[in-house]
Amino acid sequence: MSSDRKIALVTGGSSGIGLAIARKFAASGMQVIVAGRRQEALDRAVSQLGEDASGIVADVSNLTSLDTLFSQIRSDFGRIDVLVANAGVGVHAPLGQITEAGFDQQFDINVKGIVFTVQAALPLLNPGSSIVIVGSTSSIDPGPSMSIYGATKAAVRNLVRSWVSDLKGSGIRINIVSPGPTNTQSLRDAFGEHAEEGLAFLRKKSPIGRIGEPDEIAEVAAFLASESASYVNGVELFADGGASQA
Template sequence: MQFKNKIVLVTGGSSGLGLAIAREMAEQGAHLIITGRQHDQLDEAVASLGSPTVAIAADVSCVSDLARLFSEVESLHGRIDVLVANAGMGEIASLGAITEASFERIFNTNVKGVTFTVQGALPLMAKGSSIVIIGSTASINPGSGLSVYGATKAALRALVRSWILDIKGSGVRINLLSPGPVNTESLKNMLSENAEQVIQSLSEKSTIGRIGEPQEIGRAVAFLASDAASYINGVELFADGGASQV
């Protein structure tokens, strides 16, 4: 699990879970490229990582942004050794209150964005490279109000199953890391005024008795991305304290 001199691209790497993943990679010697939509967050992330890090503003739901991103990466490094397709979003809306705009936002980021991120990165990836896509336990247990979000994460599982066949023999691995609830600001913001109560309920569902911490997800991603997992391909690894297993 060492990434010395590896070129690692983390989408949505300027805050929250993405930043924790980027920090884990940086601590293991990676040359980082992070993306995000907000310039100020990207600047703060670069300052905090303390590693050779390049920030490129990009919206993964915009194919032209992704084309520009990969053109810049190719000019800078000529390759990608590890891609972490982390950029994603969620909104709570129960059946009857789902809007077309919300549906499109979530699918465009979580499914379209991941699809064209992976497709755009592949030409820069050689044998031994690795892709880790960030899913969610919502793919199998979305809970009330998270049907659309959960559907996007279930779609990622189906995509990975097909993609490993599409690129069979390339030597590039694709795996899915699906966290349970993680202690991030984005989770608290999504839960709004009910955050404390819901987090307590989620903690009780975990066989470990708490929700996850961002750095724990970062380590799990690093494992799947590393040569330590060289014979692991096409899996969905749940990192949720055992909640999805009982």
């Protein structure tokens, strides 16, 4: 591995938006590490990404698992140039049907997981490194039945507002890409048996008449991670076809 080749870690990188981001990075010549909870899914992702990609099983909501992840990266690679904190989960539940288990799951992965992923990565990040967090337009427009998910994404936005100051002088940039509805299996699964009706509603809401594709979100993440965005720091960039503004 060339010492000047960038090393990228993508959590939740075995499917959906995370896999699309990992694929974009690999195509640009980066050494890509994908992390996720299921070995089988990671193996499939790595087979798509090429021989220079690697997968590590990790649960971002578990601090011991995160310690193991970053210890292995330190041993194998010595550093991280780009961190994409993408792992997340959403549970549909309207007020009156919110469960403690659903609440805990979303905050444990979407908030606790982000906090301790970024914190554990810091010793491996050097000046010039970039952190990209995958948020959601739910941070400002959660819609019905997604109040808890939206609250987790709003929490992440406020974490980054503070972390920009905490990272002052480090040479590390941190930004958020917040996708709107994106054509992933997880989105379809979230609607369950009402998937087609749900997707039709989202398309109708969009000013450009469609939902996004994972590769489109990957392009935005790649921009934020790149030197082309060297003066971009602390932003939440909405990639949603204008839906959050409508």
